[in-house]
Amino acid sequence: MYAFAVRLDEAHRLLEESIESIASIALRCGLVSASHLGSAYRKAFDRRPGEERRNPSSVSTTNRIAREIGDVATDPVAFASVAWGRCALSGGG
Numbered sequence: 686m687y688a689f690a691v692r693l694d695e696a697h698r699l700l701e702e703s704i705e706s707i708a709s710i711a712l713r714c715g716l717v718s719a720s721h722l723g724s725a726y727r728k729a730f731d732r733r734p735g736e737e738r739r740n741p742s743s744v745s746t747t748n749r750i751a752r753e754i755g756d757v758a759t760d761p762v763a764f765a766s767v768a769w770g771r772c773a774l775s776g777g778g
Contacts, residue, residue, distance in 0.1 A: 693729050696722055700737045707734045 696714045699705060705713070711722035719734075726734045 689725070690729075692716065693725060696726065696734070697730070697737065700734055707738075710734070 692714045696710050696716070699710045699713065700707070703710070706719075707722060708719040711717070711719045714722070716722045716725065723734055726732070726737070730737065
């Protein structure tokens, strides 16, 4: 749910700011593997983690979802519902 979006935001930040491997970032953010991060990241950001590292987009999952749902972003329950639908993978969240 919302926690999964937060994990992806942290992975996004680390991809932009660190030199850690994608596998290390995945584990650090609570994902089971680099492959899991890759799948979730593509779903949330429409690009692969390696592409992010080469050409940062500076758009977090939280900000992207907030733009999609507008005022609902101020309602944590509604926000979590949208975040879950947008970012969750089977077994994730």
